[in-house]
Amino acid sequence: MRRSQIALVLALFFVAGAYASFLPDWTGFYTVFGIGFGLSLLVPAVWRLGPKRWVYLLATLIAIFACFYVKLRTPQPQANDISKYAPISNVIVRGQVVEPPSLTRSERAKFLLEVREINPSGKLNLKDISQNPDPATTPTTSTTETKSDEANKFVATAGKLYVTVPLIEVTGLRAGQAIELSGRLYLPSRADNFGAFDFKSYLARQGVFAGLSGRSLILQGDPPSFGEWWFISKIVRAHVMGAGVPEGSLLSSLVLGSRAVDLPSDLKDEFINAGLAAVLAASGFQVTLVLGAAIAISHNSSLKLQFLIGSLCLGGYLLLTGASPSILRAVVMGFGSLIGLVVQRRSRPVLGLVITAVLLLLYQPLWIWDLGFQFSFLATFGLLTTSRSISERLEWLPPAIAELMSVPIAAYIWTLPLQLVVFGKLTPYSLLANVCTTPLVSISTYGGIISGLLAIIFVPIGAGIAWLLYPLLHWTIDIAQWVNTLPNANTNVGAIHLWQMLLAYALFIAIWLVPWFGKMQRWTIAFVLACVVLFVPNAIAQANAFQVTLPAFNDVPIMLIRNQNQTVLINSGDRQFASFTLQPLLQKLGINRIDWAVSTDTQPDISDGWNTLMSSSVAIAQFRDISLGVTPKPYQDLQQSLSTAKTPLASLKVGETLTINNQIEVQLLNQSPAILKIKTGELSWLMLANADQKAQQVIIGQKDLLPKLSANILWWTGGQIDSKILEAISPKIAIASATSVVEEIVNQFYEAKIRVFWTGRDGAIQWTPDKDFHTLRDQQDARSPI
Numbered sequence: 001m002r003r004s005q006i007a008l009v010l011a012l013f014f015v016a017g018a019y020a021s022f023l024p025d026w027t028g029f030y031t032v033f034g035i036g037f038g039l040s041l042l043v044p045a046v047w048r049l050g051p052k053r054w055v056y057l058l059a060t061l062i063a064i065f066a067c068f069y070v071k072l073r074t075p076q077p078q079a080n081d082i083s084k085y086a087p088i089s090n091v092i093v094r095g096q097v098v099e100p101p102s103l104t105r106s107e108r109a110k111f112l113l114e115v116r117e118i119n120p121s122g123k124l125n126l127k128d129i130s131q132n133p134d135p136a137t138t139p140t141t142s143t144t145e146t147k148s149d150e151a152n153k154f155v156a157t158a159g160k161l162y163v164t165v166p167l168i169e170v171t172g173l174r175a176g177q178a179i180e181l182s183g184r185l186y187l188p189s190r191a192d193n194f195g196a197f198d199f200k201s202y203l204a205r206q207g208v209f210a211g212l213s214g215r216s217l218i219l220q221g222d223p224p225s226f227g228e229w230w231f232i233s234k235i236v237r238a239h240v241m242g243a244g245v246p247e248g249s250l251l252s253s254l255v256l257g258s259r260a261v262d263l264p265s266d267l268k269d270e271f272i273n274a275g276l277a278a279v280l281a282a283s284g285f286q287v288t289l290v291l292g293a294a295i296a297i298s299h300n301s302s303l304k305l306q307f308l309i310g311s312l313c314l315g316g317y318l319l320l321t322g323a324s325p326s327i328l329r330a331v332v333m334g335f336g337s338l339i340g341l342v343v344q345r346r347s348r349p350v351l352g353l354v355i356t357a358v359l360l361l362l363y364q365p366l367w368i369w370d371l372g373f374q375f376s377f378l379a380t381f382g383l384l385t386t387s388r389s390i391s392e393r394l395e396w397l398p399p400a401i402a403e404l405m406s407v408p409i410a411a412y413i414w415t416l417p418l419q420l421v422v423f424g425k426l427t428p429y430s431l432l433a434n435v436c437t438t439p440l441v442s443i444s445t446y447g448g449i450i451s452g453l454l455a456i457i458f459v460p461i462g463a464g465i466a467w468l469l470y471p472l473l474h475w476t477i478d479i480a481q482w483v484n485t486l487p488n489a490n491t492n493v494g495a496i497h498l499w500q501m502l503l504a505y506a507l508f509i510a511i512w513l514v515p516w517f518g519k520m521q522r523w524t525i526a527f528v529l530a531c532v533v534l535f536v537p538n539a540i541a542q543a544n545a546f547q548v549t550l551p552a553f554n555d556v557p558i559m560l561i562r563n564q565n566q567t568v569l570i571n572s573g574d575r576q577f578a579s580f581t582l583q584p585l586l587q588k589l590g591i592n593r594i595d596w597a598v599s600t601d602t603q604p605d606i607s608d609g610w611n612t613l614m615s616s617s618v619a620i621a622q623f624r625d626i627s628l629g630v631t632p633k634p635y636q637d638l639q640q641s642l643s644t645a646k647t648p649l650a651s652l653k654v655g656e657t658l659t660i661n662n663q664i665e666v667q668l669l670n671q672s673p674a675i676l677k678i679k680t681g682e683l684s685w686l687m688l689a690n691a692d693q694k695a696q697q698v699i700i701g702q703k704d705l706l707p708k709l710s711a712n713i714l715w716w717t718g719g720q721i722d723s724k725i726l727e728a729i730s731p732k733i734a735i736a737s738a739t740s741v742v743e744e745i746v747n748q749f750y751e752a753k754i755r756v757f758w759t760g761r762d763g764a765i766q767w768t769p770d771k772d773f774h775t776l777r778d779q780q781d782a783r784s785p786i
Contacts (some may be wrong), residue, residue, distance in 0.1 A: 016032070019368055021071050032067055036060025038157055069365055082157035082161060086185045090183075093176070100229060112162060112208065113161040146349070152361065174223045178221050182216050184213045195584045197582070221416040235455050235462070236252045239448065274479075274484050285331075291337065295448070306338075326373060385512045420495065421496055422490060424493060424588040427491075428491060429737060491617070500537060504534050548561050550764060551582070561660075561680060573609045593618065598622070600610075604635075610638050611634060611637060619645075622647070625651055626651065649746065654668055665678070666678050669705065673689060674690065677708070685713045686710075688717070696721065726748075732754060762776065
């Protein structure tokens with residue numbers, strides 16, 4: 001027993017050290033050393049039957065090694081990496097497809113390309129064209145042959161590219177296929193907004209430092225004649241043929257995982273919002289079913305034959321689904337169980353899980369940042385350590401129901417702190433959804449596996465089995481959709497701090513390990529204390545928050561104000577911005593309602609995002625706009641949605657002031673061009689939504705308007721501003737919601753000692769009374785890029 005304790009401590013410290021590698025410079029090493037040394041003094045004094053002090057000191061050294069190992073294995077661009085050529089507006093590259101294409105939300109295909117050659121000029125030689133002749137494009141005159149080959153030559157390069165192309169271009173494209181691509185080469189950008197997805201870091205963890213927005217694709221050579229795609233295509237075809245769409249696609253996802261199947265985005269969102277994301281990802285649940293079926297089939301055979309059959313099933317399933325971190329974790333655990341079966345020894349599943357995590361991180365240390373790996377590890381850890389205790393405390397229920405409920409409850413408890421750190425969102429009906437769908441998903445998965453195996457032999461037979469599963473799949477979708485209609489189905493509670501997550505997990509581990517918590521009352525006290533740690537600090541912070549955020553989005557002025565539990569949003573951007581930037585920001589800030597929504601324009605790039613917010617879980621209490629006469633169709637749809645939701649809608653009148661509270665006021669000074677004066681505490685902001693020369697002449701022509709323009713902060717869209725207007729405003733700070741700012745006006749501000757910010761350079765900009773102004777770039781520069 002003592003050896004297993006030592007192995008568990010050493011493995012856990014390795015995982016913790018790998019996680020600490022995100023801290024910049026030497027901070028991770030100092031943090032790991034300090035915590036490890038402190039635990040070596042504290043834990044042996046409290047837990048006398050546990051490992052000795054030297055174990056914790058050795059574990060601290062292992063944690064420091066893990067931190068160093070992750071940093072050492074962090075990908076860096078090669079000397080001849082293709083990213084050195086970026087950006088280029090027109091380029092041709094040749095290489096090999098790394099993974100099968102999949103679908104993006106913008107209905108384009110995406111995949112990774114291992115690059116071998118690049119033509120920076122974006123032009124082909126006649127020699128290159130003759131290798132892939134096309135009568136419609138091959139020149140017939142000799143003048144083309146005399147053009148300089150040097151400018152059009154392909155040169156050797158290396159590295160990977162993140163490629164997106166029109167969907168029609170990837171027809172028949174397989175992993176391993178050699179291709180030639182033309183398009184725009186670019187460098188991925190960092191996140192421009194607080195809470196937004198950091199695309200650059202995500203690609204860098206995969207060793208990708210450049211992207212290609214492809215226009216055309218040419219296949220070179222014959223595609224691979226055989227591979228896992230051959231099996232996958234037959235399985236998916238049988239499922240869709242038998243159960244239709246989307247039920248058939250869902251069945252394929254249950255069996256193969258969402259990486260192998262492109263589910264419709266709206267269906268995927270339904271499951272994620274209902275807390276059923278794990279259903280769509282092939283993971284430990286599916287591996288358990290596969291391994292259980294293999295052992296059941298071979299239970300009358302010898303142990304060696306059982307091991308052989310189980311290994312073949314696990315290996316085959318791994319090849320079909322792809323080597324994702326969650327699948328690898330489950331498959332390695334499955335092999336451990338098989339080995340335990342052969343040697344007839346009692347397995348220690350928790351120790352096996354942690355050692356599996358260590359082995360996977362030694363193979364690919366950057367998986368420590370893969371959310372699939374993190375959630376899968378924590379959910380499995382919760383099942384192994386907590387589900388039995390929960391089942392015992394549900395003794396008032398029938399045993400079968402208690403067992404059924406304990407599994408999702410345990411997984412939910414152990415993944416909740418991580419979910420709050422990453423997303424800041426709570427799915428209160430997730431337990432209900434998982435309990436209701438578990439029987440349906442189990443039967444459907446078994447049936448889908450049988451259907452897939454038969455489809456490999458003859459597709460119509462597999463389709464027949466899938467047809468029988470249609471009702472179960474349809475009910476599963478109905479449950480997910482029904483859960484999302486329940487009140488507060490998705491509640492934004494705000495992103496918690498790292499210390500809150502770590503303290504919550506420390507309490508969970510104490511509940512598991514320390515005998516003092518064995519009694520029901522003390523166990524409940526510890527769990528309630530963990531909930532207090534997770535939720536109370538954020539609730540207090542949100543109640544006292546006073547914050548102004550200017551998100552970065554093209555040349556659109558957008559402002560989010562929070563104060564005294566009141567939220568004001570000025571403009572929403574387009575649908576894509578609202579979906580991928582604004583909603584995650586509201587989640588991480590814990591905002592579920594916009595108390596005052598103000599729209600300065602009806603154009604789609606400025607106001608279309610309101611439709612996305614209205615269709616999500618964010619409510620709008622009051623809506624005000626500036627009537628400009630012309631109302632586009634999307635804005636008419638918004639007006640109808642507001643009417644349906646019984647949200648008051650009115651147009652601001654010139655001179656009208658919206659008094660939000662004693663700290664916030666919004667006043668319309670002019671209608672066309674739109675000019676708003678905003679008060680936030682002691683500061684006054686002047687928003688010039690349209691600062692072109694014609695609009696400025698209109699402003700200058702209104703002599704009674706100029707004296708009203710005086711403000712501490714000028715907020716505009718980056719263009720040149722007439723000196724008369726600047727003199728009237730007399731700002732101390734100038735902030736541009738713009739991708740670029742006219743150099744002349746910037747120099748003019750610097751000479752006048754006016755502080756200048758703009759979102760195109762600084763990213764999102766934030767103001768708080770205690771910290772004044774700070775930008776997203778300031779925070780990013782203080783962190784590790786990975």
